[in-house]
Structures are given as structure tokens and as C-alpha cells.
Amino acid sequence: MHTIEHTWVLRENHENQPVRRYCSNCGRTVLFFDTNIRRHNANGKNIYRFAIYKCEKNHTWNEKLAIYKAFTDHREVPDTEFGEEIAPLPILPLLEYQEKGVQEVTIRIESTEARFRLDKLLSEQIEGWSRSQIARKIKDGQILLNEQETKPSVVLSAADIIQIRIG
Numbered sequence: 001m002h003t004i005e006h007t008w009v010l011r012e013n014h015e016n017q018p019v020r021r022y023c024s025n026c027g028r029t030v031l032f033f034d035t036n037i038r039r040h041n042a043n044g045k046n047i048y049r050f051a052i053y054k055c056e057k058n059h060t061w062n063e064k065l066a067i068y069k070a071f072t073d074h075r076e077v078p079d080t081e082f083g084e085e086i087a088p089l090p091i092l093p094l095l096e097y098q099e100k101g102v103q104e105v106t107i108r109i110e111s112t113e114a115r116f117r118l119d120k121l122l123s124e125q126i127e128g129w130s131r132s133q134i135a136r137k138i139k140d141g142q143i144l145l146n147e148q149e150t151k152p153s154v155v156l157s158a159a160d161i162i163q164i165r166i167g
């Protein structure tokens with residue numbers, strides 16, 4: 001089976017801190033706010049991830065968050081060069097995976113520093129699936145935790161393994 005594996009370290013979200021920097025459109029230093037929108041650019045074997053920030057006058061600044069290599073031996077290898085420690089978790093582009101024939105995504109929870117519910121975390125990290133769709137997939141057994149059926153409200157622990165069937 002064509003599987004992609006991710007390892008996640010779950011941290012508290014600090015993404016709402018404004019960033020002070022020069023806005024070339026405003027012509028002065030202003031505060032930029034994280035829109036919580038993430039953009040992905042695929043370029044050959046690399047995927048680039050950006051956070052979209054806006055100043056008060058709605059000018060955009062894209063912060064490059066991470067670059068990660070895709071589909072090396074059917075695995076996605078995170079690149080630590082861009083400071084993985086402060087980068088948010090990558091969004092799972094499941095539709096893109098599906099188009100490439102991936103049937104299952106495995107996520108290993110390396111560690112967790114807060115309480116993360118399975119359904120909430122996945123709805124934040126999966127592009128294109130709503131929280132209720134995810135809850136249904138958990139109930140239908142298309143999303144497993146440690147190879148067993150579970151509840152959407154389950155709280156994740158270190159060493160948990162989430163399997164998502166997308167094929």
C-alpha cells in the first residue's frame with residue numbers, strides 16, 4: 001500500500017502574535033497579524049509552506065514557514081533547515097495525496113505538550129475535510145488510532161499512531 005508517514009510534535013499554538021516589520025506599501029514599520037491562512041507551493045520534490053500575514057491596511061506579507069520534501073521513497077521527509085521547532089504543523093494536503101495514489105497517511109505523535117482532541121486537531125491540519133466529516137470518518141473506522149476504532153473526542157498522547165485511509 002502506498003503510505004505517507006508524518007511525525008508530529010504537538011505544541012500550543014502561538015500563531016496569533018503580531019509581528020512588527022516594515023510594510024513596503026505603507027512605507028513604514030507596522031504590525032502584521034497572522035491570518036491563520038497557510039499557503040503551500042509545490043516545486044518539484046519540495047513543498048513550501050507560508051503563513052499569510054496582513055498589516056492593518058490589508059497589505060500582505062508571506063512568511064515562509066517550512067519546506068519539506070515530498071514523496072522520497074513514498075515518504076515525506078521534513079527538512080529542519082527552516083527551524084522546524086517554531087514552525088506550525090504542516091497542513092495535510094490529502095486531495096493532492098489522493099491524486100498521487102496515496103492510500104493511507106500515518107501520523108506518529110512524537111510528543112504532546114497540551115490536550116489535543118483527535119477530531120479538532122485533524123480538522124485544523126487537514127485541508128478540505130470539515131470537523132464533522134472527520135468525526136464521521138473516525139466513527140466509520142476510516143481513521144484509526146493505534147490500529148483501533150476510536151471516538152472523535154479522544155485526547156492524543158505521545159506515541160499514538162493515527163492512520164487515515166484516503167484511498
Ligand SMILES: [Zn+2]
Pocket residue numbers: 023024025026027030055056057058059
Ligand atoms: Zn501596509
